[in-house]
Amino acid sequence: MDLIGLAQHHTPPKCQDLTKRESAWTKQEIEPILKGQLMSRHDFDPATSIPDGRQAARERLFEPLGSGPWRGHVEGEKLGTSGTILTYGNDRIGEGPQLHVHPYDEIFVVLEGRARFFVGDTVIDAEAGDVVLGPKGVPHRFENLGPGRLQTIDVHLAPRWVQADV
Incomplete structure (x- = not known):
């Protein structure tokens, strides 16, 4: 089935009104629909979110050609926000950060490879595209499962990176 036929037969309920038209759909019209580019969100009233005067900011997270597992971090304070970002990576199966704990939640986004997370008594295997939560006060660590x-x-939900190794 071609793109136009696919869109006409598998249009999500929220898009049904898009199928009600007199002329045929073109490939250029269908592709953005299939990619979700025409689905807008309106989860809140923008008038209720008053700017607080902060300006856009930029900080360097890591050097692309750098080495070592801890490639860098940017503390939220430097950006004027309450989220701190770190980047971690390694090529060795079984290696990862040691067991530690934070007084805030930490969210891990796996960009590449596979990892095993130990969060309190829970073990979670995750792969590229997965997100894992390390709740505040719960000791956690992770390691590379390989291959590769x-x-x-x-993402540390705090303006500064603080931790206690356990």
């Missing part, structure tokens, strides 16, 4: 490189972005 493990690369993560770690």
Whole structure:
């Protein structure tokens, strides 16, 4: 089935009104629909979100050609926000950060490879595209399951990166 036939037969309920037209759909019209590019979101009233005067900011997270597992971090304070970002990666199966704990939640985004997360008494296997939560106060660690490189972005829900190794 071609793109036009696919869109006409498998249009999500929220898009049904898009199928009610007199002329045929073109490939250029169908592709953005299939990719979700025409689905807009309106989860809140923008008038209720008043800017607080902060300006856009940029900080360097890592050097692309850098080495070592801890490639860098940007503390939220530097950006004027409450989220701190770290990047971690390694090529060695079984290696990862040691067991530690934070006084805030940490969210791990697996960008590449596979990891095993140990969060309290829970073991979670995750792969590229997965997100894992490390709740505040719960000791956690993770390791590369291989094969190949493990690369993560770690989001600390605090203006500064603080931790206690356990």
